[in-house]
Amino acid sequence: MPVMNMVQALNQALREEMARDPRVVVLGEDVGRRGGVFLVTEGLIDEFGEMRVIDTPLTEMGIIGVAIGMALYGLRPVAEIQFIDFVYEAFDQIVSNMAKIRYRSGGMYSVPMVLRSPCCGGIRGGMHHSQSPEAYFMHTAGLITVMPSTPYDAKGLLKASIRSNDPVIFLEPKSVYRTIKEEVPDRDYTVPLGKARLVREGSDVTIVTWGAMVYQSLEAAKLVEERHGWSVEVIDLRTLFPFDRDAIVESLEKTERLVIVHEAPKTVGPGAEIAAYIAENHIELLRGPIARVTGFDTPFPLAHEKLYMPNIARIYMALKKVMQY
Amino acid sequence: MEVLGRRDILNIDRALGLYRVLDEDGNPVAGEPSLPDKLLLDMYTYMVRARILDGWLLKLQRMGRVALHAPNKGQEAAAVGATLALKREDWLFPSYRELGALLVRGMTEEEILDRALTTIDDPLKGSDFAIYGHRKYNIVPAPVPVANQIPHAVGAALAAKIMGDKIVTMTFFGDGSTSRGDFHTGLNFAGVFKAPVVFVNQNNQWAISVPLKRQTASPTIAIKGVAYGVPGIRVDGNDVIAVYTVAMEAVERARSGEGPTLIEAVTYRLGPHTTADDPTRYRVEEEVREWERKEPLRRMRRYLISRGLLTEEEDKALWSEWEKRIEETVVKVLEKPPLPPEVVLEDVYEEPPWNLREQMRELRDSIRLLKELGVELE
Numbered sequence: 159m160p161v162m163n164m165v166q167a168l169n170q171a172l173r174e175e176m177a178r179d180p181r182v183v184v185l186g187e188d189v190g191r192r193g194g195v196f197l198v199t200e201g202l203i204d205e206f207g208e209m210r211v212i213d214t215p216l217t218e219m220g221i222i223g224v225a226i227g228m229a230l231y232g233l234r235p236v237a238e239i240q241f242i243d244f245v246y247e248a249f250d251q252i253v254s255n256m257a258k259i260r261y262r263s264g265g266m267y268s269v270p271m272v273l274r275s276p277c278c279g280g281i282r283g284g285m286h287h288s289q290s291p292e293a294y295f296m297h298t299a300g301l302i303t304v305m306p307s308t309p310y311d312a313k314g315l316l317k318a319s320i321r322s323n324d325p326v327i328f329l330e331p332k333s334v335y336r337t338i339k340e341e342v343p344d345r346d347y348t349v350p351l352g353k354a355r356l357v358r359e360g361s362d363v364t365i366v367t368w369g370a371m372v373y374q375s376l377e378a379a380k381l382v383e384e385r386h387g388w389s390v391e392v393i394d395l396r397t398l399f400p401f402d403r404d405a406i407v408e409s410l411e412k413t414e415r416l417v418i419v420h421e422a423p424k425t426v427g428p429g430a431e432i433a434a435y436i437a438e439n440h441i442e443l444l445r446g447p448i449a450r451v452t453g454f455d456t457p458f459p460l461a462h463e464k465l466y467m468p469n470i471a472r473i474y475m476a477l478k479k480v481m482q483y
Numbered sequence: 484m485e486v487l488g489r490r491d492i493l494n495i496d497r498a499l500g501l502y503r504v505l506d507e508d509g510n511p512v513a514g515e516p517s518l519p520d521k522l523l524l525d526m527y528t529y530m531v532r533a534r535i536l537d538g539w540l541l542k543l544q545r546m547g548r549v550a551l552h553a554p555n556k557g558q559e560a561a562a563v564g565a566t567l568a569l570k571r572e573d574w575l576f577p578s579y580r581e582l583g584a585l586l587v588r589g590m591t592e593e594e595i596l597d598r599a600l601t602t603i604d605d606p607l608k609g610s611d612f613a614i615y616g617h618r619k620y621n622i623v624p625a626p627v628p629v630a631n632q633i634p635h636a637v638g639a640a641l642a643a644k645i646m647g648d649k650i651v652t653m654t655f656f657g658d659g660s661t662s663r664g665d666f667h668t669g670l671n672f673a674g675v676f677k678a679p680v681v682f683v684n685q686n687n688q689w690a691i692s693v694p695l696k697r698q699t700a701s702p703t704i705a706i707k708g709v710a711y712g713v714p715g716i717r718v719d720g721n722d723v724i725a726v727y728t729v730a731m732e733a734v735e736r737a738r739s740g741e742g743p744t745l746i747e748a749v750t751y752r753l754g755p756h757t758t759a760d761d762p763t764r765y766r767v768e769e770e771v772r773e774w775e776r777k778e779p780l781r782r783m784r785r786y787l788i789s790r791g792l793l794t795e796e797e798d799k800a801l802w803s804e805w806e807k808r809i810e811e812t813v814v815k816v817l818e819k820p821p822l823p824p825e826v827v828l829e830d831v832y833e834e835p836p837w838n839l840r841e842q843m844r845e846l847r848d849s850i851r852l853l854k855e856l857g858v859e860l861e
Contacts, residue, residue: 181646183645209644209645210645212676214672215668215671215672215675217668217671217672219634219664219665219668220634220668220669220671220672222634223631223633223634223635223637223638223665223668223669224634224635224637224638224641224669224672225638226634226635226638227576227634227635227636227637227638227639227640227641227642227652228638228639228641228642228645229638229642230623230635230638230639230642231574231638231639231642231643231646232642232646233642233645233646235638247664250628250631250665251631251634251665254626254628254631255626255631255635258626259623259624260830260831260832260833261610261830261831262607262610262611262614262624262626263607263610263616263618263623263624263830264605264606264607264608264609264610264826264830265608265829265830266606266607266616266617266618266624267616267618267623267624268833299831300831300832302832323833324832324833352836399836400836400837400838403837
């Protein structure tokens with residue numbers, strides 16, 4: 159089985175889906191000859207031509223608005239936003255249209271499209287190349303929001319997203335793009351939307367996380383195990399909405415303690431919803447308070463990004479607090 | 484001096500001028516238009532139907548049966564004339580003020596009233612007010628945030644091009660919409676890719692209370708197309724024959740692969756922006772009266788009579804026939820049951836995720852309790 163990084167796995171997913179279904183088209187800034195600034199769409203233009211791999215004018219509003227129209231007509235567009243930090247120009251199109259057309263039309267029309275975009279920090283990208291805006295999309299009814307953390311999942315989740323009849327926001331943690339390599343099947347497979355992945359089994363405390371924070375969480379898990387002998391379970395949520403509540407509950411039935419780790423800022427962040435879900439429905443499972451380790455409630459800084467983002471120390475501190483309550 | 488661009492295609496005179504077939508009193512300005520009699524009568528009939536239906540929607544809103552209506556009065560010619568240039572397989576992306584366009588596409592008064600009154604047969608299942616659409620007629624329901632539909636029409640046109648379908652898309656939007664980014668990005672995109680789309684701007688002079696001169700310093704809206712490589716044509720939007728003529732040209736241009744056209748239909752909103760608006764706060768009565776004289780039905784009626792296609796008696800009969808038919812439809816629709824409450828939670832996703840399944844239970848339980856408490860649900 160070939161070993162791939164996430165960029166290669168995503169590229170293969172696009173290639174396979176475009177070959178499988180002539181309705182799949184790719185559009186965005188620099189996705190053609192340049193192959194995307196991270197090379198996720200590299201070579202697609204040679205294989206599928208300019209009609210299906212479309213270099214667009216520099217306008218996020220236009221890319222998403224036009225992709226919506228394409229999806230309405232019957233295509234399955236995969237629209238790339240070069241960095242998710244630039245998505246806000248398209249926010250009206252996403253919130254008012256991409257998410258709402260099925261509802262607005264009483265189910266007569268749907269928008270089967272994928273908005274895929276590199277997200278999150280860890281590459282010294284500064285304020286406007288590092289953000290984690292997943293909460294905006296999770297908050298918007300009508301959207302599915304996905305973030306893979308491994309090459310295998312990236313390929314399978316992107317293929318499932320392209321085949322989804324609902325619009326998907328597909329966020330790619332760019333710090334993982336080339337740092338993690340693993341065996342990825344050279345054949346067709348999908349990873350189902352709405353299902354989490356158990357990354358590490360444990361019995362004392364559960365970390366729910368996603369994206370690049372899976373790796374920080376694993377390091378912190380190892381550290382507390384070494385220092386205190388506590389056994390940490392790590393769940394990679396993969397689909398952020400609708401999230402796999404069963405996987406979280408199943409884990410909490412065993413561990414009775416919950417730590418949520420994400421890069422997005424804390425206040426009204428994605429972890430708030432997970433914590434609220436457990437508090438509303440399964441408070442009896444918990445031995446003590448839930449902890450969240452998140453990006454600080456500031457814009458994403460260029461300087462000291464390792465301190466801004468959840469790191470091994472901050473996750474360790476939260477685990478300790480929850481374990482020693 | 485070297486001149487860039489195709490002056491013959493990007494004809495600036497047409498974007499700055501005003502194309503007319505009939506003058507304000509219905510007299511041909513440059514010879515008799517060579518259109519079939521039936522088409523001319525159809526144009527008028529659609530406008531009459533739209534005018535009567537518009538009046539009913541206003542009345543039903545005043546009766547508290549329609550949540551909100553955006554009156555069409557005075558703008559029937561642009562909607563009817565432009566849409567008549569489309570074929571059945573073409574797609575329409577309207578705004579919220581084009582009843583005539585819906586009728587031309589084949590949507591019935593009953594379907595429109597079902598929508599406005601959110602009856603059990605509402606094709607859009609109670610999603611929003613003042614918007615209309617139906618898959619059966621290739622009409623994508625408008626978003627209320629103005630101009631949003633412009634890039635959708637471009638995307639659908641490009642999709643058709645990619646899929647090898649020889650269809651054209653048409654979108655309507657007002658003068659206020661031309662200030663939004665969607666207008667810019669849509670026209671820019673369409674120009675770059677030669678998308679088979681026809682942009683119809685209903686320049687009705689007012690975006691609620693803001694006059695055209697506050698939207699743009701440009702002498703016309705049509706001229707804005709030129710900078711995108713999109714020919715702009717300014718037309719008298721109250722002259723249904725003129726609108727139809729330029730729309731036919733634009734549709735044929737799009738269908739033959741030559742790209743998009745921006746049509747500015749100069750018209751006037753005789754009524755309020757919506758039933759929630761009071762135009763006496765921002766515009767003078769003389770202006771409205773002046774445009775009433777120029778309104779499209781009067782003009783077309785005078786022309787049809789002068790051409791011998793219609794008599795005063797036939798005109799009266801036409802009005803009373805449609806008044807009767809539409810009134811009967813209103814009565815029928817008013818008696819229909821409302822949508823079931825479950826529609827609130829349907830059609831968010833193809834299949835409801837767990838949160839919506841739980842909220843459905845909460846909704847049903849709450850309805851039982853509200854009924855027990857005797858609380859009115861509407």
